[in-house]
Amino acid sequence: AQSVTQPDIHITVSEGASLELRCNYSYGATPYLFWYVQSPGQGLQLLLKYFSGDTLVQGIKGFEAEFKRSQSSFNLRKPSVHWSDAAEYFCAVGAGYSNYQLIWGAGTKLIIKP
């Protein structure tokens, strides 16, 4: 069955420190991969996506993610976090041409220490 796993429910990092949020997926075909961010009480905003090509993808707000097929992973990174990055982050997999649904991870809540 198709699935997306975000192993960390919460992550706490100090402001200015680097960040890596993990995402692993289970999907038989070529995945379409997304990272979204959600501030409290708000909708979701797309950070970046991977469809094909360069496996290192740049997104908004200084985020990047790397697709590693051998590890079935699409981890999100940022070299230096800001207090405004505190939010919940969701990884999602697009399930093929004929199925227009996204499969969602449970999310990782990022807490920033001053």
Add this chain to the structure above:
Amino acid sequence: DGGITQSPKYLFRKEGQNVTLSCEQNLNHDAMYWYRQDPGQGLRLIYYSQIVNDFQKGDIAEGYSVSREKKESFPLTVTSAQKNPTAFYLCAARLTSGRPDTQYFGPGTRLTVL
């Protein structure tokens, strides 16, 4: 200003009442989606529609109903049959390009059953 609007932002309902959540988009996107979000969980798909006058059940459609009479509008009715309707509801839209392209989200409606 293009985007997706959801109204109201907060909604309170007495048990046994039906309530309708509004979702409007001016992106000219073909597909629209309704998700439910509960604390600590990812997004769960309620219903989706790929074209006007057509919609399909998602993973948790019981107790909900939708209509898609216009491309711009995809209202969700939470019926009295929904046993635990208190949640955050998110509407999304996507341009159907033949692959799982980006879903764009509205700001959400928080429904509380009193």
